Amino acid sequence: MKISNLRLFRYELPFVKALRMVGREHISRLGLILCLQDDDNHDGFGEIAPLPGLHKESLAQAIIQIRYLAPKLKNAPLKAEFALLDGHLSHWLEPYRLFPSVRIGIEMATLNLLSNATGISLCHMITQSNSLSSYLPLNGLISGTQQEIKVASTELLFEGYRTLKMKVGRQTIEEEADTVRMLRRLFGRDVAIRLDANRSWSFDRAIRFGETISDCNVAYIEEPLMDVSRATIFVRKTGVKIALDETLAEPNAIYREIPIECIGAFVLKPGALGSVEKTVELARYASEYNIPVVLSSAFESGLSLAFYSSLAASLNATETACGLDTYKFFKHDILLSRFKAKKGIVNVPEAYQNSRHLDWTYLEEVPL
Numbered sequence: 001m002k003i004s005n006l007r008l009f010r011y012e013l014p015f016v017k018a019l020r021m022v023g024r025e026h027i028s029r030l031g032l033i034l035c036l037q038d039d040d041n042h043d044g045f046g047e048i049a050p051l052p053g054l055h056k057e058s059l060a061q062a063i064i065q066i067r068y069l070a071p072k073l074k075n076a077p078l079k080a081e082f083a084l085l086d087g088h089l090s091h092w093l094e095p096y097r098l099f100p101s102v103r104i105g106i107e108m109a110t111l112n113l114l115s116n117a118t119g120i121s122l123c124h125m126i127t128q129s130n131s132l133s134s135y136l137p138l139n140g141l142i143s144g145t146q147q148e149i150k151v152a153s154t155e156l157l158f159e160g161y162r163t164l165k166m167k168v169g170r171q172t173i174e175e176e177a178d179t180v181r182m183l184r185r186l187f188g189r190d191v192a193i194r195l196d197a198n199r200s201w202s203f204d205r206a207i208r209f210g211e212t213i214s215d216c217n218v219a220y221i222e223e224p225l226m227d228v229s230r231a232t233i234f235v236r237k238t239g240v241k242i243a244l245d246e247t248l249a250e251p252n253a254i255y256r257e258i259p260i261e262c263i264g265a266f267v268l269k270p271g272a273l274g275s276v277e278k279t280v281e282l283a284r285y286a287s288e289y290n291i292p293v294v295l296s297s298a299f300e301s302g303l304s305l306a307f308y309s310s311l312a313a314s315l316n317a318t319e320t321a322c323g324l325d326t327y328k329f330f331k332h333d334i335l336l337s338r339f340k341a342k343k344g345i346v347n348v349p350e351a352y353q354n355s356r357h358l359d360w361t362y363l364e365e366v367p368l
């Protein structure tokens with residue numbers, strides 16, 4: 001088997017309303033879909049969607065890189081070993097020094113093509129286990145004013161979500177801490193509350209926030225500190241565990257220096273890590289130390305979300321809610337049957353099946 005043909009498409013997915021992502025306002029999401037084909041006309045789609053602020057590369061730079069790479073991918077062997085996620089993909093792609101968004105897109109397209117060509121679902125192809133969960137709970141995303149959060153979280157709970165994730169570091173510390181206290185009062189013990197500060201606080205401010213919510217039984221706060229080297233003191237002082245997100249995408253593996261008991265979760269964004277195998281490696285480290293793994297999106301389309309759902313299921317990361325609730329901010333998807341959760345839970349095989357059928361009306365070909 002080999003890759004015999006490549007095509008590239010562009011999409012623009014409008015948001016339901018203007019959305020703040022990594023410090024910027026966006027009204028839509030731009031991205032690319034790479035389509036790989038084998039000799040038998042099977043196809044495999046992969047998404048390349050650099051997010052300004054999260055990725056250093058722009059969409060235009062990603063296109064240039066794909067154009068440069070296209071002749072090298074053509075006729076490249078499609079090896080069954082890629083599915084082992086044990087280094088074969090890296091061995092193939094590392095020499096090209098690709099942008100993270102481009103690399104994950106090529107890996108996604110390749111694995112999806114392998115799955116289509118062999119008729120084995122992605123989940124079963126990349127895991128050795130045959131007792132996989134088909135159901136993946138999501139953390140319901142909430143942000144905005146206290147009143148907006150109150151309304152949104154009540155709706156999410158009513159729908160069936162049992163884990164909420166609130167963005168912090170946007171209003172004053174007092175206001176946000178007050179909102180967290182309100183959530184805990186409203187929902188009692190049976191709701192897990194996660195927070196994400198995206199490194200917006202100085203150490204002193206983070207401590208002040210952490211101390212104010214220390215009795216709220218928050219599952220964790222993602223990246224509270226600008227300087228992650230002080231994470232241990234933060235946790236010891238506040239009793240609130242931290243989750244690692246941005247830190248995991250950094251090259252020097254600082255996460256290994258943080259005491260395990262301080263870490264509430266690894267938030268794994270394959271799109272930011274830029275490699276499925278890197279994601280798997282981090283997930284293995286986490287499970288070795290009983291750190292929960294939270295597979296998470298960078299506001300990609302349903303194609304990536306379905307792929308990440310399968311990855312989460314194959315890693316047995318279905319116990320803790322995942323960060324794939326971003327789909328609800330899009331007016332529509334590039335899939336004919338869009339990625340969705342029912343009662344806060346994704347049906348993984350169904351989502352994967354649906355991700356094989358694109359809605360071409362939203363895709364415009366980019367010449368290679």
Ligand SMILES: O=C(O)CCC(=O)c1ccccc1C(=O)O
Binds near residue numbers: 296
């Ligand atoms: O983790 C989630 O639940 C959703 C994803 C999310 O919050 C996110 C999306 C894009 C960029 C950064 C982040 C983040 O976790 O900080």
Ligand SMILES: [Mg+2]
Binds near residue numbers: 196223
């Ligand atoms: Mg985060």
